[in-house]
Amino acid sequence: MRKKIVYPLLIVLILVTAFQSFMLINYHSTGRLLPKKVITGPNTVTDVISFEEYLLETYIQPFEITMTTGEGLNVHKVTKESAAYYSQIWKDTVTLLGTISDLKLYEIYDEDKWNEMTGKSGYIVKFGYDCPIEFVNWISGSVNTNNEIKSINKIMILPTSSDEGDVYIKSREMVYRYIGVKLTGLLRQNVFLSIYEELKQESDITYVYLNEVASYENFKGNIEPDATVVIMDDKISIGSIRVAGYELLTECIFNLQIEPDLNNLSPVVTQYISEIKTKLFGVYSDVYKVIIAQNRDLTFSDQYNRYTIHSDGSVTYRYASASYMQEKGEISQAFNNTLSMLTDLTSLSGVMQNELILTSVQINEDSYQFRFSYYFNSYPVMLEQEKHSISITATGDRVISADANLFDISDASLPNDEEDMYDLRTFNILSKNDIALGSIKADSMYIAYIKDENTVLLPSWIIEGDGLTILGLKEAED
C-alpha cells in the first residue's frame, strides 16, 4: 500500500520540480514565467498625415498667435520659427473649436469684453480675417450649435486649471464666452506656462498689447486692444529677402516682348510656351490653343478655360461658361478646387518652397472667394496695393476665376554678412512718420515685407486698418 503511494508521489514531485525550474529559468531569461507564443499584430494601414492635417500644417494657418502670462508688458508671438509649437497650438485650437461647437451654454458680451480680457494669462489666436463659420466647421470637423456665430475672427484661450479654461470668441462686434472648456495638448495650463517661459527666453522681440499702454483709453474703439506694439527693442536683426517672379514665366514673357514676328515664334519662345503648357495641363496640353495678344499677353484657351500670362508676370484664369451659376455648393469642395488650381499655378515655379497661407475667405452669393498671401521667415510678404497675392473664386464644382501674382522668395542676406539691425520701437516709428495713434484706425500692427518694383526687400512696419499703412523700418543706431 505504501509503495503504491510513495512512487507516484516521487514522480509527481520530480515533474513539479522540473516544471517549476523551467518557469524560473524562463523568467530569468525572458522576463515571463511561461513562454509566450509569438503572434504579431494584424497589418494596419496608417494614415501618417491625413489631408486635413496637411492643410492645417500648410495652407490653413492663423495670422498670429500671441501669448502672455498676464505679467504686464510681456507678450510673445509664437512664430513659425518655433514650427512645432506654432503648428501644434493651432491644431489644438482647431480641436478646441470643434469642442465648443457642441456646447450649448455660453455668454454673450459686446466688444468691451475683449478689451477687458486682453492681457490676461493665455493665448490669442487670430485668423486675421472674419473666417466664415462654415469654413471653421469644416476644418474642425464639427457642426456648430451656436447659430449666432456667423464668423470667427479671433480666439482667446485662458487656461484656468490643469486641463480646463475659458474661451472667448470674437465674432464681428460680439464676444462669446465659453466657461470651463476642456483644453488639450499645448493649451493646458502647465504646458502653456512652460512654453511661455521657453519662448520668453528665446524671443528676440517682446511685444505689448496696446490696451496695456497707459493712454489706450484715448484711442479705444479705433485700435484693437490686442494690436501689438514694441516698446523696448531698438536693435533687432531682420534679414532682407529676394522676391522675383517665376523664372519660367518672366523669361517667357521677356523673350515674347522682344520677339520680332509673332506669326513665326523663335524656338526659345516655343520651348517656353510648351513647358508652361505641359506643367499646367499635363497630357491635355495639346487641347489648349495659344493666343498672343497685341500687348504680348500670352493666353492658353480651350472651349471654356482661359489662362492668361500678363506682361508683368501675373497670371489670370477665367471660366467662360455660365453653367457654374447653378449652385455654389459646399465650401470644403470649393476650397479643394481652389487648392487644385493653386498647385497647378505654383507648379510653374522651379523652387516649390514658397509658403502660401490662406488670408481671406469670403462667401459670395454664387461662389466662394479664397485669398492667399506669401510668408517668409514668419513675416508676410504683401503687395504694395493689396495684402493678398493670389485670389481664387470657386464653387463646389469648379474654379471660376483666379488672379495670381506668383513669386519665388529666398533669403537675400549674404553669408557671413552683418545682419541688418532695426529699431522696432513703435512709438518712435510713428513719431518719425508724424502719425499719432489717436488719429488712426488699426486692427493690427506687424512686420512685413512689401513687394514693390525692387527685387530685394527690406522689412516694414504695417498698420492694418481699413487699408495698409506702410512705414519703413529705420536701421538701429550704433
Add this chain to the structure above:
Amino acid sequence: MDSKKALRIIIALLLIVNVFMAGYIVNLAFSEPDTKDEYKYITEILAYRDIALDCEIPEYAAPSAVITVSSTDNTAVLDYLKEQDGIFSEDENGVITYTPPVTQRYEDLTLEKAAEIADDYVEKLPIGSEAYMLDSILTAGVNEYRFNYIYLDGSSYIYDRKIEMTVSKDGIEKVYIKSLGYTVSDTEYNRPMVSIGNILVSGFTRQGQSLITIKKIDAGYLYDKNTSSIMNVWRVMYNNGQERYFSSIDGTEIIQD
C-alpha cells in the same frame, strides 16, 4: 541506510524545494506589473516628454526567428519594366527607381482613387504582390499621396522588401522598389527579447521643441548595413513618416542612412 529511509529523505527534500520554489513563483507572479498598468505608465512617461502615442502599444512579442541574407534577384521586375514605357534604373543597393510616362490626368483625384491606382500597379508587378501590404499613406501635397507597401512573411514584416510610390493628378509619379533576398536559418521561439515598453521608455526623449507623435509600432526584420546581417527589430513610426528601428534582441537603435 535502507532504501525506504533514503526514499523518505528524497521526498522530504523535494517537498521542501517545491514549497520554496512555489512560494518564489507566486511572489514573482504577483509582483509582475499588470500589462495595462504598464502601458498606462509608459504612455504617461512619454506624455511627460511631450511624446504623444497615437497607436496601441503591441502586446505581442517581436519575432525571434533568425533569418540570413541571400542573393537578391531583381530580374523579373527589371524585365517587366523593360516592357513598359517610362524610365527606370537600379542602384548599387538593388533599389529600382521607375518613372512611368504620364498617360492620364485625374482632375478630381481623391485618396480612394489614388489608392486604387497604387493597388492596381502593385498587383501587376511580378514580385509576389499578394504578400505586399499597404503600410502607410502620407498626404505629400494637394492631390499628392505617398503609399508604402511592405512585404509580410507570415506574420512578420520584412522592412527591406518594400514598394514606395507617389500618386498625383498625373497618375503614378515615381516608384521605388527595394528587394532583399533572405532565408530562415533558425526558429528560436523562446529567445530572450526586449519588450517594446522598455524601448519606448529608454529610447525616446524630448528633443528641443520637436513634438513627436508616434503613429505606429510593429515588429519584423531589417537589414543592418553595419553588421551586414538581418536584425529582429521593433519599428516606431512618427507622424511625419520618419521611422526608427530598434533591435528586439538588445534594444539598441539601428541607424540607417
